[in-house]
Amino acid sequence: METGIHKLEPIMGRYVNVDISGQQSRIYFEESTLSGDKAIPVVCLHTAGSDSSQFRHLLVDKEIAANFRMIAFDMPWHGKSLPPVGYQDQEYRLTTELYLDTVDSFIAAIGAKNPVVMGCSMGGRLVIELARRYGKNFRAVIGLEASDYQTPWYDTEWLNRPDVHGGEICSALISGLIAPQSPDEFRWETLWGYLSAGPGVFKGDLHFYRQDSDFRDRSSEIDTELCPLYLLTGEYDFSCTPDDTKRTGQSIPGAKVTIMKKLGHFPMSENPELFRGYLLPVLADIATSQ
Amino acid sequence: MVDNFIKRLPDFVNRDAWLIWRGRHLTTTFLLKSSQAEYFISISEGEIHQLVAGPQLLRPSVFTIKASDGAWLKHWMKFPPSGWHDIFAMVKIGEASIEGDLYPMMSNLRYIKELIALPRKMGRD
Numbered sequence: 470m471e472t473g474i475h476k477l478e479p480i481m482g483r484y485v486n487v488d489i490s491g492q493q494s495r496i497y498f499e500e501s502t503l504s505g506d507k508a509i510p511v512v513c514l515h516t517a518g519s520d521s522s523q524f525r526h527l528l529v530d531k532e533i534a535a536n537f538r539m540i541a542f543d544m545p546w547h548g549k550s551l552p553p554v555g556y557q558d559q560e561y562r563l564t565t566e567l568y569l570d571t572v573d574s575f576i577a578a579i580g581a582k583n584p585v586v587m588g589c590s591m592g593g594r595l596v597i598e599l600a601r602r603y604g605k606n607f608r609a610v611i612g613l614e615a616s617d618y619q620t621p622w623y624d625t626e627w628l629n630r631p632d633v634h635g636g637e638i639c640s641a642l643i644s645g646l647i648a649p650q651s652p653d654e655f656r657w658e659t660l661w662g663y664l665s666a667g668p669g670v671f672k673g674d675l676h677f678y679r680q681d682s683d684f685r686d687r688s689s690e691i692d693t694e695l696c697p698l699y700l701l702t703g704e705y706d707f708s709c710t711p712d713d714t715k716r717t718g719q720s721i722p723g724a725k726v727t728i729m730k731k732l733g734h735f736p737m738s739e740n741p742e743l744f745r746g747y748l749l750p751v752l753a754d755i756a757t758s759q
Numbered sequence: 760m761v762d763n764f765i766k767r768l769p770d771f772v773n774r775d776a777w778l779i780w781r782g783r784h785l786t787t788t789f790l791l792k793s794s795q796a797e798y799f800i801s802i803s804e805g806e807i808h809q810l811v812a813g814p815q816l817l818r819p820s821v822f823t824i825k826a827s828d829g830a831w832l833k834h835w836m837k838f839p840p841s842g843w844h845d846i847f848a849m850v851k852i853g854e855a856s857i858e859g860d861l862y863p864m865m866s867n868l869r870y871i872k873e874l875i876a877l878p879r880k881m882g883r884d
Contacts, residue, residue, distance in 0.1 A: 622851045633866045641868035645845025649838045705841045707848040 479503045480528045482549075487578040489545065490570045497521070497549035498542035498579065503534035509608060509756065510584035512576055513541040514592025516614075516735065517678055518639055518671025519662030520548025523589070526741035532749065536756045537585070542575055546670045561673030564681045568595050569602070585755060587611035590709065590734060591678040597688050597698075597717070604696030609755045611699045611748075614706050614734050616713035617684035617720070625679065629669040636664040639671045646734035648705035659738045685720075693723030697758065699751045700724060703732030727751075761793040761828045764835060764878035768800065769807040771877045779805035782870040787863040791875065792825040805870070822859030824875060830854040835878040846872060 479502045486495050499521055513524040521541035528539045543550035546561050572595065576584060585608050588596045593615025600610045627638055640663035647656050663671065691698055698721060702714035711728045718726035729736060729747050736744040772778060782805030790813065791798050797813035799820055811818070826834070826849060833843035842852045849855035857864070864871045 620851070622847055627865050633862075638865060638868050641872060642847070644869070644872070645847055649844050705844060707842060707845065707851055 478525075478529055479534075480525065484549075485575070485578045487574045489574045490567055492545075492553045494545045494553060494571075494574075495551055496542050496545070496575055496578070498540060498575070499525075499528060500538060500540040501528040501530075501534050503529070503531055504538035508534065508536060508538035510538045510540055510581040511752075512572070512581060512584050512586045513539065513737075514572065514586065514588030514595060515541065515544070515547065516590035516592065516662075517674030518547075518643075518666050519659075520544075520666075522548065523659070523662060523735065523738040525738075527737055527745070527748075530745065533745075533752060537752060540579065540581065540584075544571060544674075546667060546673065552667070561669055563591075563674050563677035565595075565598060565677060568677055569598065572599065573603075583608050585609045585611065587613065588615070589613035589737065590615075591674055591682075593700075593709070594678060594682050594684070597684055597691070598682070600691045600693075600696045600698050601684070601687060604692055607696050609697040609699065609758075611701070611751060612714075613736055614702050614709045614714075615700050616702075616709050616717040617688035618682075618717075619709050619713045621679055622708060625672050625675050628672040628675070635668045635671075636666065639663040639666065643708075643734070646706055646708055647739045648703060648731050648733040650731040651733065651739040655739050655741065659735045662738075688717060689720045689722075691721050691724070693721065697755065698724045699727070699754075701727045701729055701736070701747055701751070703729045703734060703736050705731075705733040708734055725751075725754075761831050762796045764831070764881055765791060765793075765796065765798050766810070767881055768874070768877060769810050771880065772805075772807045772874060778870065778873060781805065781873070782867055785863060785867040785870060787821045788819070789859075789864070790820040790823040790825075792823060793831050794828040820859065821863055822857065822861055824855065824857050826855035831878075834876065835881075837879060846875060 480499050481502050482499045484495050484497055515521050515523050520543045524541040546552040586596050593612035596610035596612045597617050629635055640660040700714050700718050702711050704711055715726055718724040733739055786803050788799055788801040791800055799811040801809035833839050842848050
């Protein structure tokens with residue numbers, strides 16, 4: 470994989486203005502410039518409390534670009550996408566409906582037809598509901614560190630209070646979700662997403678992840694003939710554990726589950742070289758199906 | 760063996776200038792427990808200024824981190840097995856407990872996590 474060696478990387482960043490649940494939002498997104506017109510779009514959803522730069526390695530991967538057009542966007546409040554006007558007088562809380570509308574509005578705005586959607590962590594949770602509700606609209610969905618439910622492991626009240634540094638505590642908490650084998654450079658790049666996020670953003674995302682997305686009673690309704698579902702989880706992820714993913718996969722006929730060795734909760738950013746070894750067969754499967 | 764690792768913590772902390780800097784706002788005492796031993800670790804502005812073996816009746820500590828000898832030894836491996844690689848992972852799977860007033864720890868979380876993982880750098884001599 471060619472990463473970090475281009476003087477001018479084959480990534481283009483732009484903004485698109487979209488209406489999300491009645492709120493005008495200016496969304497920042499990046500896409501690979503390596504792909505041809507016939508490439509299958511892959512819309513990437515970042516983890517809670519971080520941004521689309523987590524996918525930068527996949528966007529410059531020539532082998533992936535041969536068949537796929539990689540696109541990653543910052544959710545409102547994240548990265549270079551601003552929070553909505555009036556954010557200063559509200560507490561950010563992501564819900565399933567708002568998240569679904571955000572992804573749907575973005576895909577419509579950029580004109581991506583029948584895309585693959587690949588989400589990590591909370592993005593992985595969302596693709597399960599996307600496949601269930603709107604499976605016919607997607608060529609496939611890929612859930613990284615994904616399950617239809619998982620057990621919480623800390624009190625989110627720590628994440629946004631004036632007497633505790635938000636960036637420091639968010640990054641220190643999630644640092645343990647990165648596999649110990651992951652290279653230091655990419656470990657700390659992954660953590661920067663949390664160190665640099667806005668106040669309360671991670672906590673607001675976790676409202677969706679913890680309180681508004683228990684899909685155990687409905688995930689089995691996914692028709693994987695209509696929308697193939699791939700679930701890939703790192704063995705060191707103790708937030709969405711391999712057992713959480715396996716249990717979810719077992720409840721969805723046709724779901725394809727892979728447990729990734731020596732990877733954690735952020736496979737695409739914490740160890741991109743190792744991760745692509747797991748992702749390429751999935752993408753090849755998608756490219757040759759339908 | 761766990762005992763030997765914990766006894767060397769002051770030396771390893773107090774010669775790590777960046778770790779001390781990260782803990783520069785932390786002054787507290789916490790109890791680090793294993794199956795066989797317990798130590799009161801007193802931190803002053805990021806440096807360990809006192810390590811006292813317990814049990815010590817009525818000696819106060821602000822919070823306690825506890826795990827079995829076997830769990831600590833797994834946590835201190837260069838590449839710990841999944842579940843033992845992070846103190847919160849250990850708590851989630853029931854291999855460790857954290858009790859007491861968590862504020863000093865949570866407001867200095869990187870420092871505390873790095874301090875209790877320091878035996879990874881000590882080698883298994």
